[in-house]
Amino acid sequence: MFFDYFRRNLDCRGVQPNDAHKKLAEMERRGKLDGVITQNIDGLHQKAGSRNVWEIHGSALRSYCVSCHAEYGKDYVFENAEEIPHCPKCGKMVRPDVTLYGELLPQRAYEEAVALIRYADLLVIGGTSLEVGSAAQLAHMYHGKYLVIINKGRTKMEGKADLVFHDSISKVLNTIQI
Numbered sequence: 520m521f522f523d524y525f526r527r528n529l530d531c532r533g534v535q536p537n538d539a540h541k542k543l544a545e546m547e548r549r550g551k552l553d554g555v556i557t558q559n560i561d562g563l564h565q566k567a568g569s570r571n572v573w574e575i576h577g578s579a580l581r582s583y584c585v586s587c588h589a590e591y592g593k594d595y596v597f598e599n600a601e602e603i604p605h606c607p608k609c610g611k612m613v614r615p616d617v618t619l620y621g622e623l624l625p626q627r628a629y630e631e632a633v634a635l636i637r638y639a640d641l642l643v644i645g646g647t648s649l650e651v652g653s654a655a656q657l658a659h660m661y662h663g664k665y666l667v668i669i670n671k672g673r674t675k676m677e678g679k680a681d682l683v684f685h686d687s688i689s690k691v692l693n694t695i696q697i
């Protein structure tokens with residue numbers, strides 16, 4: 520059931536980055552942005568050209584063997600003829616490298632995200648209500664100078680923010696001149 524759902528709904532291989540992804544990549548190229556922390560698993564920040572990206576919920580574009588930890592590329596799970604894909608090396612299951620509900624976050628990505636947030640002097644939080652989950656947890660670790668929130672709906676930390684935009688991220692980032 521999981522693999523069926525995953526293949527039908529989470530095949531982001533052909534999806535292209537939007538204006539927000541592109542703007543963030545450009546800001547990084549020009550030295551205006553240290554990094555991106557994302558809960559998305561679609562790999563679009565990297566596709567847009569961002570380099571310092573920490574995917575705290577993993578990526579649908581990677582997969583690995585649950586037993587021998589061999590890594591498989593972005594097509595392995597999606598193109599596999601087997602209902603449940605198996606590892607050619609050891610015969611055990613190959614699964615997407617995404618964090619499922621109840622699982623621990625990927626340690627390296629989480630640690631790097633914490634470090635980025637702790638040393639940042641400006642944090643932009645976009646596209647999350649910060650109601651629950653790992654993004655909310657990380658946001659509370661920020662003690663830098665300026666906080667900017669961009670989200671269509673209300674978010675929990677608005678009271679602490681220096682700037683709040685209730686709008687789409689692409690629209691807001693497009694107005695920034697760098």
Ligand SMILES: [Zn+2]
Nearest residue numbers: 584587606609
């Ligand atoms: Zn294996």
